[in-house]
Amino acid sequence: MSNNEFLNKLGEQAKKASYALASLTGQQKTALLRCIASKLTDAKANIIAANQQDVEQAKANGLSEAMIDRLLLDEPRLLSVIADIDNVIGLTDPVGSEIDSRLLDNGLRLSRRRVPLGVIGVIYEARPNVTVDIAVLALKTGNAVILRGGKETLASNKALCKVIRSAMAEQGLPEDCVQLIDNPDRSLVSGLLKLDKYVDMIVPRGGQNLQRLCAEQATIPVILGGIGICHLFVDVQADLDKAVAVIENAKVQRPTVCNALDTVLVHQTNAASFIPALCQQLATKGVSFYGCAQTQAVMANNEQQIMQATDESYSTEWLSLTLGIKVVGSLEEAVAHIRQYSSGHSESILTDNIHTASEFMNAVDSAAVYVNASTRFTDGGEFGLGAEVAVSTQKLHARGPMGLEALTTYKWLAWGDYTVRG
Amino acid sequence: MSNNEFLNKLGEQAKKASYALASLTGQQKTALLRCIASKLTDAKANIIAANQQDVEQAKANGLSEAMIDRLLLDEPRLLSVIADIDNVIGLTDPVGSEIDSRLLDNGLRLSRRRVPLGVIGVIYEARPNVTVDIAVLALKTGNAVILRGGKETLASNKALCKVIRSAMAEQGLPEDCVQLIDNPDRSLVSGLLKLDKYVDMIVPRGGQNLQRLCAEQATIPVILGGIGICHLFVDVQADLDKAVAVIENAKVQRPTVCNALDTVLVHQTNAASFIPALCQQLATKGVSFYGCAQTQAVMANNEQQIMQATDESYSTEWLSLTLGIKVVGSLEEAVAHIRQYSSGHSESILTDNIHTASEFMNAVDSAAVYVNASTRFTDGGEFGLGAEVAVSTQKLHARGPMGLEALTTYKWLAWGDYTVRG
16 A cells, blocks of 8 residues: 555545544543543553653664653653543533524524534654543544654554554444554655645644644644744833742743743843843853843853854744843834744733833734743643643634644534525 | 745735734724725726726637626726725724633733734735725734735736725825735745745635645645535425525525535435426526436436536536536435535535434534525625625634634733742
8 A cells, every 4th residue: 555545544534533523422522531541541551561662762772861751651651641631521622512693684593613623633753642642632522633653652652542542442433533653654744744635634743843844745724833932021110030030930940841931131221230130040040141242241240151142043942941131222122023033932021011011912923922920821731721732823723822622613503494595 | 036035025014014003993994994995986097997908908818708797897896895895894893802811820810812813815816806805804904915816907906906005105004014916927826825934824715726726835824715515405304395496596596606506415205206396497597407317317207408417527616507416315325425525615404304404414514504594695794794705615713704803813911920830
């Protein structure tokens, strides 16, 4: 079977399976998710053994410690993945709710009903927990999924999918509701991106290269996201003592994630007093700095070294204990910098002036805009969505943290009485 | 200047202009739209003269009467386009409304605010009215637009855009809020589709070839739509007399549009009585027929000719007085046919049985699903949206008739008190 035939078969099976899912009641979906949790618990030993194979292969291939830690699925982690299924069971299912029901002048009763998207393709890296997370969120909203995980976790993903599919069968549902592309051939990713006959949405969960590949090759709508070049502007009227604590939280608490801070913009009035205090505190946490010429000037007599910031450094999502610093003359200059360099993820202003806060909120067009808060809050859990499919940095369909609703669409329903258009 | 440089400049100008639009109040937008209407009225003679050039060129090039009629913009049509601006002025502007404002446990006040998308690219065919319609809808929602109309109406589009841009300037706004690509080079379309650095959404208003081109080449989110292979199922419990009238409305009232009916599915119990009556009535309106073998059999002794329906005929959006007819044995068979051949636009069932109606509505996944009504209602005006940007047949962002809200997105706003994540 050629790759194309394989993918077409996969797509056809997924679409067919999605029809069975779309008609499930909430109770049936809960029973299914409970069954998955219970079967994953029963299969713990097998899954951990499969993951051990992946870990050994990764060691043999000389992967970094950080990479190996990411792909590890030991018993505590697996139990936590299983526990998360209970959280999803507890969430309100958006499917079936009706919006805007009304009687039109033409005699039709019109409403919009939330329905599953149908088939979702998810492309992700070496994190086996994503296999379960995404399958469970998709099933909760009545969608079939085609999964393509990183080749480094193929054995783990196969073991996990096998269990999930056995739960589907036990519940009298098509196994093909959850399908894994278990051939590491990269051309299958390109093929999946063009399977628009069957797949309704692609969610790439990975770095810049994967995002660009999807944007360029997909004929299916893609939700781009997860890249955060995040800014925080310390206004002239900010409380400077509190500002250090917020910046420390945004930069240091978890530097490897997309909502971590990348660049601080400091109003020039405060530059001489604030920047040295900030750098001194962050240096104790191991942060290193790239700064503009003015930042370097005010730091000339301090021990922290400030590397020369460039266009490239301002365009970098650090994902590490590195911080860009730039002195700006005004709110407008801060906004202009953000418009030029932001990836549209999360930006924040610290100020006690309500007009400045309001102007910043209006002028900055990113998924999440904060006043007097850390950028670290951009997250489905923190925003009260209960779950997170991804963080979208594009503007269509879903923006920012995507919860269950982002896995649904709506259809218009109209009831008439043999009604014709005049 | 190369095509790429030209497009980049256009995009940069549009993005910059969009910032000015995003901060306008409702009053300012109303003043702008009034100014456009008044200037278009003043420039009537010029616009009609420009359109006359297009018409003469079209005649010289041997374009069909239908095509020439489509691109004609005479005084009554221009006045109707201008009158429509008043309708748009009267619509509620979705920009600025806030959704789901609430206080989170972590101390943040979180809400979602509707904001303009930013820059919208619209690619359309030889209909000069679209130039004004789309520009006005985009401006009403605070968006900049890049327009690419059919080359057959270039003189008309240039005249219209010149007037709109002069209104922008008079209102103290950037003229580049509305830009027209006035070079007929087709490679500019491909270039526009990849301008993701500046353009937030592409709306192709045209046939299947344009839609596929956009799906395949765009790196920007595209709203596919406007292709309707629409079905109507006459259930065993339908009122057959009323059914003829509904089908006649769906097929005959305006056969050239996307919500016109393409295929009737008839329950076999009624085939022998209903199909001849239907064909006899529709034949008086000039309809011709493609039917399945059973249709041909029940029509054997009638004067209306039934051509042999094929996979290809069932996959055709007729846009003419042609109708496909297929006899089916059950609701399930009707649904299966629709799943195979529908373009996801509009489908209808005629039945007096509430269970059958409900099952059809649940099982059919198209943008609009009707019970006991003509498919002709799928339209922004009929659905009470007040305006129509396009009819989307895809599932993300907007589905079915797209009103003003489809030209907006939201951003998350969060107010804290120097709040950090624990």
